[in-house]
Amino acid sequence: MIVRTLKRQRGVALITVLLVMVIAVAAVTHAVTRNRLAISRTSAILANTQLAEFVHGAEAWAIIALEQDFADDLTAAAASDNLQEPWAQKMLEFNPGNGKIRIRIKDLQSxxxxxxxxxxxxxxxxxxxxxxxxxxxxxxxxxxxxxxxxxxxxxxxxxxxxxxxxxxxxxxxxxxxxxxxxxxxxxxxxxxxxxxxxxxxxxxxxxxxxxxxxxxxxxxxxxxxxxxxxxxxxxxxxxxxxxxxxxxxxxxxxxxxxxxxxxxxxxxxxxxxxxxxFNSAYYVAHIAVQLGPEHRQYWESTLKLDTTTGAVKVIQRQRREFSGQLLQELLGD
Incomplete structure (x- = not known):
């Protein structure tokens, strides 16, 4: 009887140990998964923050380009906004660190x-x-x-x-x-x-x-x-x-x-x-930004030129979905 009781106790102890191990493994797995999600979420937040700065930088460049064009037109004998001017060139490229910034300006009065x-x-x-x-x-x-x-x-x-x-x-x-x-x-x-x-x-x-x-x-x-x-x-x-x-x-x-x-x-x-x-006051900046191989965004920022002062401001900003053709054109993929 004593031997049988000991065998039963050993069986219960073994099952208890296995249950504890299962619970411990599940708890560790859950903790690791949560940690990975937190890291991924933080990484995405940081990437989006940096991409937002890329977009703001691109808008700043577009504003400077259009304001400079206005200043140049003031000194020109016969001025017009046309497709040979610097702002209208096909695309401007910046490659900061592990990122890409591509800017293309279009005249909205075209x-x-x-x-x-x-x-x-x-x-x-x-x-x-x-x-x-x-x-x-x-x-x-x-x-x-x-x-x-x-x-x-x-x-x-x-x-x-x-x-x-x-x-x-x-x-x-x-x-x-x-x-x-x-x-x-x-x-x-x-x-x-x-x-x-x-x-x-x-x-x-x-x-x-x-x-x-x-x-x-x-x-x-x-x-x-x-x-x-x-x-x-x-x-x-x-x-x-x-x-x-x-x-x-x-x-x-x-x-x-x-x-x-x-x-x-x-x-x-x-x-x-x-x-x-012969001149324009409304433009749109097509802005594509990329950080690393994974994080990409495409924005369209509408710009208005004050034809009296020459000041340019963003009046609308919209995030758009990428199309395959646009990705290839703007980011060179």
């Missing part, structure tokens, strides 16, 4: 400001147009632009109805009545927007069509803005002045001859020109 569509459909600034700008203003220019880019007229009308103050649809289902009947219902803003990406939710706009149109659109924080003839694309200028010799104008521009006054555009049958300008 594209169609969709917030101009907030002007009334009838009369007012929305119906302005110089010789060759056939049609009834911003809406007609947008329709021709979309057509020039291979899009459908219904797409242009959906964009107009998304922003303009009217509630009468220009196409089928492009005002509130069309969107409220969807499974996920929403309304058109019928006012200023801050990002052109929301236009992709317009009725009937196809993804492939939107990809072709989006680069030619921008959403500036005011209406009645003008287009810089020295930086605008052929598609946009042709939409604004369909009867003008825009191809000849572009050829002269690509040859390094830029425009500083309306008289320079007369040989190309561009007259009137109330929608055109």
């Amino acid at each position: 594209c169609f400001n969709v917030n101009n569509l907030t002007e009334s459909r009838a009369g007012g600034a929305g119906s302005r147009g110089g010789s060759g700008a056939a049609g009834s203003g911003y809406s007609s220019v947008l329709q021709r632009l979309v057509r020039n880019l291979g899009g459908r007229n219904e797409t242009a009308l959906a964009i107009v109805d998304w922003i303009d103050p009217g509630d009468t649809p220009l196409a089928s289902g492009t005002e509130d009545t069309g969107y409220l009947g969807l499974e996920v219902a929403y309304r058109t803003p019928d006012t200023f927007i801050t990002d052109v990406s929301e236009l992709s939710a317009g009725q009937g706009i196809e993804p492939e069509e939107w990809r072709a149109i989006e680069p030619e659109l921008c959403a500036l924080p005011e209406s009645s803005t003008k287009v810089n003839v020295n930086t605008a694309s052929e598609a946009l200028l042709s939409a604004m002045y369909p009867s003008a010799n825009i191809a000849g104008l572009i050829n002269q521009r690509e040859g390094g001859m830029f425009f500083t006054q309306m008289a320079d555009l007369t040989p190309f049958s561009v007259t009137g020109g109330g929608e055109l300008d």
